[in-house]
Amino acid sequence: MPWDPTTLPTIWQVPDDLWEMVACLLERFDPPKKMGRPRIDARRALEGMIYRARTGCQWNQLPEGFGNDASVHRTQQRWEALGLFDAIWALALSRCQDLEGVDWDWQAADGWLGKARGIPKRGHKTNVWVRTPRIVVSKASRRACLSKPMAAP
Helix, strand or coil, rough: CCCCCHHCCCCCCCCHHHHHHHHHHHHCCCCCCCCCCCCCCCHHHHHHHHHHHCCCHHHCCHHHHHHHHHHHHHHHHHEEEEHHHHHHHHHHHHHHHHHHCCCCCCCCCCCCCCCCCCCCCCCCCHHHHHHHHCCCCHHHHHHHHHCCCCCCC
């Protein structure tokens, strides 16, 4: 089934005025490289990031209309490494709030079930020295070291 933006219940596309502000940020802080493979369309990538954030889908489930899922993910990682993603997201949130698109009465928390970090395991405690391999110097090598004359300073 091809991706059709008209079937979605909300606006997934970045408005032109918001994109102008984002494009200025990208032009200044993430200009295209002079050499190498050309990058994907940044606007479609941002729309893919918004889609993923709103639906909670996995990267490989991103509709093809947003571009290659690995490229969109790589673009988001690059923007996060540059500290640019937070600025872009803040612009998008402020624009959405201006349109009264954020329903602050309804909120959700996401959780993850997994191993508790930082809590010691139950059971037999082993000493650190028991687990650490010891460096043993044989008697023969000790004798060889002691029999060598020391160099004069």
